[in-house]
Amino acid sequence: MPLSEHEQQLLEQMEQALYAEDPKFASQMQGAGARAAARRRVIIGAVGVLVGLALVLVGTMTTMWVGAVGFAVIVAAVVFAVTPPRRGKAALGMVQPDGRVRRPAGGPKPKGKAGRAGSSESFMQRLEHRWDRRRDQY
Structure with a gap:
């Protein structure tokens, strides 16, 4: 059974609080998707370093500006x-x-019925x- 939008927001808030x-425990509990994204960033960075190195080498044979652009590509x-x-991330x-x-001042306002100012019930209620x-449904 899929989670409602409000339940997804609550789950996201709990993840952010964790x-x-x-942070060390939370980083260990990240799924394979986060590791794949980190691996992808490293691969893209390595390709960028190789392209920058090639530009630096071309810059030594031609003009200084090509080498400077290559160095900037390496750093980036x-x-x-x-x-x-x-x-x-929403402000916790x-x-x-x-x-x-x-919530801290200037943070995003909660969405939906639960975050309305006229609500007389507390979060736990x-x-x-x-x-x-x-429970009554089942």
């Missing part, structure tokens, strides 16, 4: 290979004792209600 709390390829990909909030989430509704 990553913020224990190495930086690309060693930096992790950017992910659109702090969970209050009553279950509400306090909404989760409990949703759990009860699911």
Whole structure:
């Protein structure tokens, strides 16, 4: 059974909180997709270094500017290979004792019904209600 949009957002928030709390453990738990993406970045970086090296060698035989462009390509390829990909992370909030989430100033606002300002239920109460509704369905 697929997750609803709100459940996917909650799961994403929990993943981000885990990553913020224990990045070493979170990096060990990343799936094969993340490793494949990292491997792809390294391969692209290596190809970029080879292209830059070829430009540097051509630059030694022709003009200095070609060599300078080659060096810039090498630096950019190495930086690309060693930096992790950017992910659109939402600003993490702090969970209050009553279950509400306090977000930092300027952070993205929550989406959907659960994030509306007029909601009188706390986060935990909404989760409990949703759990009860699911249990009653089956």
